[in-house]
Amino acid sequence: xxxxxxxxxxxxxxxxxxxxxxxxxxxxxxxxxxxxxxxxxxxxxxxxxxxxxxxxxxxxxxxxxxxxxxxxxxxxxxxxxxxxxxxxxxxxxxxxxxxxxxxxxxxxxxxxxxxxxxxxxxxxxxxxxxxxxxxxxxxxxxxxxxxxxxxxxxxxxxxxxxxxxxxxxxxxxxxxxxxxxxxxxxxxxxxxxxxxxxxxxxxxxxxxxxxxxxxxxxxxxxxxxxxxxxxxxxxxxxxxxxxxxxx
Amino acid sequence: xxxxxxxxxxxxxxxxxxxxxxxxxxxxxxxxxxxxxxxxxxxxxxxxxxxxxxxxxxxxxxxxxxxxxxxxxxxxxxxxxxxxxxxxxxxxxxxxxxxxxxxxxxxxxxxxxxx
Numbered sequence: 001x002x003x004x005x006x007x008x009x010x011x012x013x014x015x016x017x018x019x020x021x022x023x024x025x026x027x028x029x030x031x032x033x034x035x036x037x038x039x040x041x042x043x044x045x046x047x048x049x050x051x052x053x054x055x056x057x058x059x060x061x062x063x064x065x066x067x068x069x070x071x072x073x074x075x076x077x078x079x080x081x082x083x084x085x086x087x088x089x090x091x092x093x094x095x096x097x098x099x100x101x102x103x104x105x106x107x108x109x110x111x112x113x114x115x116x117x118x119x120x121x122x123x124x125x126x127x128x129x130x131x132x133x134x135x136x137x138x139x140x141x142x143x144x145x146x147x148x149x150x151x152x153x154x155x156x157x158x159x160x161x162x163x164x165x166x167x168x169x170x171x172x173x174x175x176x177x178x179x180x181x182x183x184x185x186x187x188x189x190x191x192x193x194x195x196x197x198x199x200x201x202x203x204x205x206x207x208x209x210x211x212x213x214x215x216x217x218x219x220x221x222x223x224x225x226x227x228x229x230x231x232x233x234x235x236x237x238x239x240x241x242x243x244x245x246x247x
Numbered sequence: 248x249x250x251x252x253x254x255x256x257x258x259x260x261x262x263x264x265x266x267x268x269x270x271x272x273x274x275x276x277x278x279x280x281x282x283x284x285x286x287x288x289x290x291x292x293x294x295x296x297x298x299x300x301x302x303x304x305x306x307x308x309x310x311x312x313x314x315x316x317x318x319x320x321x322x323x324x325x326x327x328x329x330x331x332x333x334x335x336x337x338x339x340x341x342x343x344x345x346x347x348x349x350x351x352x353x354x355x356x357x358x359x360x361x362x
Contacts, residue, residue: 110295203253206325
């Protein structure tokens with residue numbers, strides 16, 4: 001059993017003039033340690049200047065996504081043992097600008113997220129006195145999978161189209177749009193379709209499928225996008241063949 | 248919905264994928280394995296030619312060829328866009344790919360119905 005393991009960590013200190021570079025750290029190897037434990041060990045014992053995001057340590061908050069040996073993962077859910085004998089290369093998520101070390105800039109993602117209106121849209125809100133909106137377990141099942149997204153952005157790092165087309169709305173946002181489209185309480189399908197049926201919406205996707213491979217919550221954004229393509233294609237033909245139909 | 252033609256090309260791409268995935272393996276098996284290896288008797292040229300003249304077979308071959316080409320066109324267009332990163336040749340690539348599929352469709356129609 002290895003005593004220690006080497007981590008090569010991407011360092012970028014935006015306040016200094018130095019170019020980004022990899023810095024090597026030797027950390028104790030423990031079978032029950034995930035990458036995030038090693039990063040925290042470095043921060044606490046070796047180099048307090050290292051910056052990275054993390055919070056829950058249990059795959060719920062979606063903060064600690066990084067590239068580990070070239071693959072986007074949640075570092076709290078990735079054991080070091082997998083990478084023996086090392087070294088392990090840790091980088092910030094690709095397809096995002098790095099702010100400092102392993103911290104990425106996510107404004108662009110937040111903008112895309114709000115573009116698809118991921119909330120329940122009602123034509124008219126009914127007053128509280130009329131009670132809640134009723135949903136059966138079957139109706140919940142229709143969208144539940146897509147509601148599991150934790151916005152960790154691993155799918156954006158995995159998607160080659162996100163890298164090539166900066167305007168592409170991207171996997172998580174489309175899956176989240178579907179989460180609301182398929183919710184029986186929602187009436188905002190049309191509004192979302194206006195955004196997503198455009199050229200920078202779902203049709204940029206070429207079904208590479210890596211988003212679904214890396215998703216730690218099995219949301220299957222690629223599946224969501226394909227389903228949505230079928231829906232919008234059907235609407236497209238309907239509006240062509242039945243132009244007098246309801247717009 | 249604002250006018251975009253992506254759903255149109257995508258639905259042809261999808262239809263082409265389904266049709267070719269279902270039927271091309273059957274045709275390949277019959278003409279590429281079963282007949283050459285003698286698993287089934289070799290049909291005569293006259294028989295096959297007569298079969299290809301029946302309306303249903305003409306329709307089948309026409310649809311199969313056309314939609315397979317449309318499937319190819321869409322996929323190849325994005326292969327050039329993203330794979331070779333030629334997005335700046337956008338219009339030219341689209342014209343060549345979909346145009347190629349349309350020319351192929353016309354050639355199939357000509358061969359099956361007119362010649």
